[in-house]
Amino acid sequence: MKNLKVYLIKASAGSDYSEYKKNTGGPPQNIFSTAAATPKNVAIEMTDEVVGMKVNYKSDADIVAIFMSTPDAYKAYDIARKFKEKGKTIVLGGLHTKFMQEEAKANCGTILVGEVEGIWEELLNDFRNNQLKPKYERTTPIDLAELNPYPLNIIDPAHYDYTWSVVVSRGCPYSCDFCLVPEFSPRYRMRPVKNIVSEVKAAKAWGIEWCELHSDNLTVNKKYAMELFKQLKPLNMNFYAETTIKISEDDELMKAAAEGGLKMILVGLETISKAALKEQNKGFVNPDKMKEQIEKINSFGIKVISDFLFGFDDHDHNIFEDTYQHTKDFKLEEIFPHLLIPFPGTKTYEKFDNDGRILTKDWSKYDGTHAVFQPKQMMPEDLENGTYWFWQKHNGFLKNALKSLLGRGL
Template sequence: MKLLLVSPGWPKGRLWGELGFKFPSLSLAVIAAATPAHWHVALCDENVEPLDLAADVNLVAITAMTPQAPRAYEIAAAFRARGVSVVMGGFHASNLPDEALNHVHAVVVGEGDLVWPRLIADFERGALQPVYRPGAMLDMADLPVARREIFDRKGYLLTNTIQTTRGCPFDCEFCSVTAFYGRKYRERPVEQVLAELEILRKNNSFAFFVDDNLVANRRYALSLFSAMRGMRFKWLSHAPIDFAKDPELMRAAGEAGCIGMFVGFESLNQEALVAMGKVTNRADAYLEQARAFRDNGIGILGSFVLGCDGDTPAVFEPILRFCEAARIEAAIFPILTPYPGTQVRKRLEEEGRITSNDWRDYDMGHVNFIPRGMTAAELQAGHDWLNSSFYSFSSMYRRIFKLHRSVQVFAPMNFGFRSAIRRTAKFKG
């Protein structure tokens, strides 16, 4: 039996599709690991290679985020027309299973690790069900070790991605993580993580922990970082800005090889932070906290959500000046996006403020709702100006061309974002 795992391409001219550095889908490698050994498993990621719609396969499994959903449905239609069974999972299908079922034979809602063996068994006996939902959350001790060989010769920048925890104790209004993984924070046994890291070290010394909040459980994080000390990894992950309030934990992360964290600043307006549920953020402490990251050798990929109800056209320049003053090594500036399954979508729907359900534009770079403090055109223009200004040569010089160990990652990242933003602008005309 032959299984084809598919990651659909991003719509043309979108920032995430234009980035030159590509990372693989760890979730598909985990699904490959959960597939019985007598199946032949192959991967096609349209972001790095063309998809053969005439491929000789028995089953196609697609994962997609919301902006990839229209392309996922096109792929599904092509295979279904040939009589090939198609199943779909991921964030979009999990939040809109009825929509997805109009295009595929079966939908996996939520974590697929537990239900995938059952789905395969049902398929083999000709009894595929329309919806598969796990009856419980995965015990992280049972997480399969990803089959990363499916990434071979794909041209990815890095295949050393790994997951140690799932879930987030917080429930930010704009975030879809809680809806998918739940608020219960689950940790994988440290010894299992270390064993997988030993495997990864055979490839190279860089790694990316895909956890949404690697440091939510202090005791677990300290145990992991202590065990990693001396492994000589250089790694990145995600952490809240108040990670800086714990000097011991931050020092342990730096000593374990952490050179960068994705950090959600989200806003410089404290009222906006409270409204979006970002309860751990104190805007008046941002400068000091960013300095604590840098002092421990940890660079920051910051995130600032644009278009919250308290935002006006006056918000964009202060964000740029703050980033330069704090020497934020890299940043993204997503437009508030009402993704299916989020609290912000529910609120904006109730208020009649959603203007588009063209999923291709749910890429964090387009306005799909009626803002309160500015027009949609002003929000779009501010977003575009902030991106181009932040990744201008002058801003890059102010922020990253200082002696710091994270520069080895963040300097290429800045040039990569700059090139992608310029290509995106050309596509817009």
């Protein structure tokens, strides 16, 4: 019997949201985790459209598995249709699939819902036995000790400018209304430190100097984070990661992080509106302290980048100028301003939908540059224009430090 071959594709519509993702992360978790979970006797081909790779429609794979976020859904369906015409078995996975299952099912043979480990192997077995089910769903969170390392030999790390990514944890103990993380990964889990260290070592041997410690909240468990930084220190690598501004409250943790090689963090400061932060269940961010917190983190040699969102119910016409005045002296390396995106699956989406405030379900517009919902205190076009105004104002004086940093400019 011929060996099975799978083709894993990360779809990208090339939106601003994809560009943001491209700039804030290395290899995407969905296709790389699926590749890592693929049995050794199955051949793998991979394409990441986010970094400009082109889909190979001549692929001889038996199964084409396409992963999508919401703004990339139509692109994923288009890829699926073209492969379906060639008689391939199509699988859809990723965040959008989990939260729009019926829509995804209509565009493929079967869907992967939730974390892929375990269900992907089951799907491959069923395919071999001609017993493919319409849906494979993981309902219990996987023990991260079971994760295999990301393969380094399928997509050339040069596509990521030799910036790699290693899974550290999944989930987040917080539950912010606009965030998909708690809905997709319901429990915060950490991977054994020794597994992370060995994967980072392998990446280093491949010539990689920068590595994302992939986590939605890297430092929430101090004991674990301290051990991780201690074990990473001898590797002499450069790391960046996502965490919360709460790291600024702990000097010991920041010192250990810096010594372990953490050079930059992405934190979600989100907005200067206390009412909006409270409403979104993110009250631990305090706008009055942001400036000093950033400077404190900087004092340990760790750079900070953050997004700022516009369109919360507390925001009126003044929010753009007010945010600019409040943040213009922040020592951030980069600010990513965008409109609030009510991703399907979030509490924010549910609320807006129930209130009849969702203006469009054209998913291609869920990219952070379009008002896809009716703001409470302004017109949709004012929200778009105001966010663009803020972006221009900040872009005037903030250099694109992330790219230069990742380009070894440090």
